[in-house]
Amino acid sequence: MSSLVLPKHRSFPGVSGPVVVVVMDGIGVGKHNDGNAVWLARTPHLDWLAVNAPSTTLAAHGKAAGLPSDDDMGNSEVGHNALGAGRVFDQGAKLVNNAIADGSLFEGEAWRLAIARVKNTGKPLHFMGLLSDGNVHSHIDHLAAMLKAADAVGVEKVRIHALIDGRDVPQTSALTYVERIERELAAINGKGGRDYRVASGGGRMKITMDRYEADWPMVERGWRLHVRGEGRGFPSLEAAIKTLREEDPAVIDQNLPGFVIVDGSGKPVGPIEDGSAVLFFNFRGDRAIEITRAFEDPHFDKFDRGPKPDVFYAGMMQYDGDLQLPKRFLVPPPAIDRTLGEYLVAAGKRSYASSETQKYGHVTYFWNGNRSGKFDDARETYFEVPSDTLPFEERPWMKASEITDALIAQLKSQKHDFYRINYANGDMVGHTGVRDASIMAVEAVDLSIGRLLPVVKALNGVLLVTADHGNADEMYELVKKTGAFETLADGSPKPKTSHTLNPVPFHVYAPGYTFAIDTTVQKPGLANMGATVLHLLGLSAPEDYLPSLIAG
Structure with missing residues (x-):
């Protein structure tokens, strides 16, 4: 001192x-x-x-x-x-931009381990995070870059768990980002041998992104959707958003109820199962810590997770350095x-x-x-x-x-x-x-x-x-x-x-x-x-x- x-x-x-x-x-x-x-x-x-x-x-x-x-x-x-x-200090978005531009994100241990896990097990690589270009918690460009990188190294299955913004971006702008990500997925799937889809979603103030332990039921709702595939089913992300808006014209994106995407038989297309890898692509920490704890804490008691899947989990960054949450992360935070x-x-x-x-x-x-x-x-x-x-x-x-x-x-x-x-x-x-x-x-x-x-x-x-x-x-x-x-x-x-x-x-x-x-x-x-x-x-x-x- x-x-x-x-x-x-x-x-x-x-x-x-x-x-x-x-x-x-x-x-x-x-x-x-x-x-x-x-x-x-x-x-x-x-x-x-x-x-x-x-x-x-x-x-x-x-x-x-x-x-x-x-x-x-x-x-x-x-x-x-x-x-x-x-x-x-250079902050989250800038650090991630640099790591993607110079390739260090894809050369890092967390990315390599995530890719190795899903290529060994045949399970999907799951991306979870805020789907927008608000650049406060995340950026859709980062997700797009990782989707392309996963495809380039031969990852066959990807699932996206899309948290809808409307808070750091215009309040009913979600379809702009849905159209962008669907184009990215279609381009990859169109080459053959790939199965890249959206699996679940919901408004950021309704599911998953609580902070400071103010509302753990938000995180539990997200867990049930993303991990267990339990929720109202829709054939696509676009259909979910449009239907929910029609049912409640006053609802704004951040308050959209949660949902899962289902196939023709009504089965969820992307619950998170044993052998998967999960990458939480938000770079900001405050609203990422609680879902990270749900994935990583062996003594977790905030809600009943049910059988916790054996997955490889990493964040875009380490959200809490002292508590080492998460243990694995794609980009080192500012020191x-x-x-x-x-x-x-x-x-x-x-x-x-x-x-x-x-x-x-x-x-x-x-x-x-x-x-x-x-x-x-x-x-x-x-x-x-x-x-x-x-x-x-x-x-x-x-x-x-x-x-x-x-x-x-x-x-x-x-x-x-x-x-x-x-x-x-x-x-x-x-x-x-x-x-x-x-x-x-x-x-x-x-x-x-x-x-x-x-x-x-x-x-x-x-x-x-x-x-x-x-x-x-x-x-x-x-x-x-x-x-x-x-x-x-x-x-x-x-x-x-x-x-x-x-x-x-x-x-x-x-x-x-x-x-x-x-x-x-x-x-x-x-x-x-x-x-x-x-x-x-x-x-x-x-x-x-x-x-x-x-x-x-």
């Missing part, structure tokens, strides 16, 4: 009170229009900060977050990595070391981190560079507020008040030097596509920030308010060429459920101190937060950290 000890800041001894970072998840800075729930919300405290506190905006997407291009939206995982790491949390522990500083279940892993695991647990039990306190299991649009205030209650109590105790919290409202409610509920979500966050201001002032502290990416700032889809709202058949605006490419706010509330935004910092982004926090605590940042945003 001694190598992590930092020198005192060259010109600033540090604030006398605590440093508090508030991450307003999914609250970006967008155009002032009827689709911007952030602008439409009544936010007197954020409005006051924008006028009276040193403020700027930060890049929270694309290359600033370690993603391949500035056309790639940010997300909570890479956002919190950047916030806690103090610099930018994020020397995070802000490590440096604070080495400096003897005490830290507090809190959010509700939906984002608890982001202010702990992801903030700490994809590391589970604490660096020092004595100097760190983590507090999780259990999330509701009701639809987020029905309770858009979520757990903002409870998070704030706990934070204020901790601040008044003066036990810690640095505090970080995440309000999940703007992101989780924004993902529902319900604009008016998202307005209420933003207002709940603003109310909580208003409660924090007098407490931070009384303690001579500093409050840094930002976000990890945008979402609620664009609740309607836009026509790229004109900037107008896309419309549905009835003329109403088409809801948007994905993240945005907008910058995020950054406010410095520091009553009693003379601070300003350092305008010499080029292209400020989330990764500048690490050095900023160290600066305010009176410590010099490591040379390779991006510079502090504070002048004065």
